[in-house]
Amino acid sequence: MRLKIVFNMLGTLLIFIGVSMLVPIFVALYYKEVDGVAFIVTMGFTISIGRILSRATESNEEIRHREGFAVVTLGWIAISIFGAIPFMLAGVFDNFVDAFFESVSGFTTTGATVIMSLESLSHTILFWRSWMHWLGGMGIIVMSIAILPELAGSMQLFKAEAPGPVHDRLKPRIRETAKTLWVVYLVITSVQTILLVMNDMPFFDAIIHSFGTISSGGFSSRTLSVKAYNSTVIEWIMAVFMFLAGVNLTLHYQFLTGNIRSIFKDKELKFYTCIVVSAIVLITINLRFQVYRSLAESLNYAAFQVTSIISTAGFATVDYDIWPPFSRGILLILMFIGGCAGSTAGGIKVIRIYALMKKGFQELYKLIHPRAVTSLKIGNRAVSEEVSTSILGFFFLYVIVFVISTVILTSFGIDLISSISAVAATLGNIGPGLGLIGPLNTYVPLPIVCKLLLSFCMILGRLEIYTVLVFLLSGFWRK
């Protein structure tokens, strides 16, 4: 591995994150809050380190596979470390692990928190948490649509599907794609903010919740999350935008450019919609008969919570942990499925589940008709044997990481359901889980080691697992 190239790109990334801290500084100025100082200091520090790194390692060489994996993995870790500094300087936490956990949770758009009362925080800090979500969400889109397909080949189902002109070399292509998607991302955020403000959410809160929705992050400015506003209209606006946040951003681009037909032809969107509708119907029925007296109330809660969990946003309007096992079970399954590829959502992703199901039926078909020639198709596109094997491999890796992490959590005496859902909620970048870490609780009571493990799970999940594993293993497999 040519460390020079890796450090050069990490340096550039740090400069970018440092500069982005200007925004919370403006927020601090507007609200006249001292926490702005923490950001001025961190900004100076981050940019300096970034410049030193990138200056010392200037080169014109092209990046190669192995370095790509290293940059992506180390990049998320680096920005999370520097993003944690303002929390420490502003005195939000008394130990760095908590600050790091909150920062990783922000940038990976997980939204798991170790802060008990959000109302005690300054606007600046609240904004920083959501700003990390928003930047992280954009980073994920660019990464999953432009970078990972180049790096990972068959591990990614979608290759060269990004809108905008296609270049041969990696860098210019990423830049073009990023620009286009940035605009789409901005448009959706703005529309949601306007709608929320129109329905009596304060402007600051509307920004926070719009950032948390499109990025599928889920950090709120209120301890009670969206329930604090006690407005059915706000809850439905959130639900619709959470649903949209789970959709491939290139489809939003096509919608905005008037290409409606391609949206209706998208198999993943169809399947995603099917899952969402089925889950809402099932949970509504279950809630209506076993928990609430009114059908409307049951539907409201079900629609909000289903879109919140499958889009992996993780906002809450109710303590769904007291719902019957059936509803909790379905939510737990949605945690694993996640949103569509090319969205900010985490989880295994709808397209992979869809491909796996088709593949499963195909294998059965082959048993009855051993001489039949079959090929896996999604929509009009044929999925090569290599890609489908990779998806199956991904699924297996996901399960293995999930099982091992859960066992480690239980070794700290955390009960089975809390352990299972904590790993599902961090690996899937959802945020809240069940039991000990239910929607009304935080990750505060967990031991330090568990917080580090779950931080690692957030990064693993965000980087589709294999990116991190390849980076970790590439040392062993040097040629």
Place this chain on the structure above:
Amino acid sequence: MRLKIVFNMLGTLLIFIGVSMLVPIFVALYYKEVDGVAFIVTMGFTISIGRILSRATESNEEIRHREGFAVVTLGWIAISIFGAIPFMLAGVFDNFVDAFFESVSGFTTTGATVIMSLESLSHTILFWRSWMHWLGGMGIIVMSIAILPELAGSMQLFKAEAPGPVHDRLKPRIRETAKTLWVVYLVITSVQTILLVMNDMPFFDAIIHSFGTISSGGFSSRTLSVKAYNSTVIEWIMAVFMFLAGVNLTLHYQFLTGNIRSIFKDKELKFYTCIVVSAIVLITINLRFQVYRSLAESLNYAAFQVTSIISTAGFATVDYDIWPPFSRGILLILMFIGGCAGSTAGGIKVIRIYALMKKGFQELYKLIHPRAVTSLKIGNRAVSEEVSTSILGFFFLYVIVFVISTVILTSFGIDLISSISAVAATLGNIGPGLGLIGPLNTYVPLPIVCKLLLSFCMILGRLEIYTVLVFLLSGFWRK
């Protein structure tokens, strides 16, 4: 599908099961119990139906794929239905679903019971439950070593590995293999019975527990299971034989014929031993520090329970449901792994887990070295791309069936951990689970529909899932 051939083979199977009822009749004669009458009546009925079926459908045609799947699936269902009749005639149950559940549980060697107090049963009925285990276990061995590889091709990792002369046509080959394995099976059962009797277990109980061990069934003659004998020596004999029951029976054959070298070269056995030893060590440590005061006591319980769960026998010496989450979590994982291929054990099987892990690492390796030519090897044998895709497909099917069944159980208000473990315990043919169906409990409190669903899970698990699914789907996919 040529139903004639299917019914012909089902008829033969029923005659065989009918004749096998002579053995419980002898038991009834020896103990002078009236329950023998139930078996005389059922035997006459079963043999008559069997003869009518096979006489009416005589033919010399060769069996084909599709009929093979039908015979295997319908065969297990048919013998379970006829096996349930004596329970009804003897008045053990007051509804047929319970009797069917107990019978399926017997023949699939699951060992899940809906009987509260075993001490209230006659010797004849107790013997019949274990006799179903023993016959079922032998059926599983023959099926998994001789029949399924022929039917399923790449879904099965081991093909033509059975000892004895190899024939081209299916029938004579199955007969030869069955004969050889029958002897091995009988030898192991006898050795265990002798050892148990030598250590003061009553002869009848020794037979029951030996039948339940080699078949990995787990039905006991005592409500307290093996704990009733309060003997550490007996517990260790059981543990060792449960471990052995999880090993490929062809390896036992090789051991008995003096071919020791091939045993040490077997990768699956190595990996199986590794898992067992690791699990025992981890649980012993966990128990020593959190539950029991003595290391020996912790080790005894850990060794017994680990071998019991991974071999999917499901005997118990302790209520492991009160153990800490870590130990319970590990047992839950072992439920999914199961024993080696070619044994009576259920679960996903060690060889599949091993192949999946190798495949997972290979996929990661390919990401770093995209141009490297890799091939999956287990021991000296190369595993074709087709086989490895099939294993991945099997894993995915297993997870899907598991998830859907669990959701259905939760819809009856059964808590998550009980639902999860009930499905794991029946799909993996283990028997006891956690929570509501823990080792000290029975499946009695579950609603009728859940009992039927779990009966279906036992058959699905026993027939490696795809056999049943192919049978169910073959109607849709007629050419």
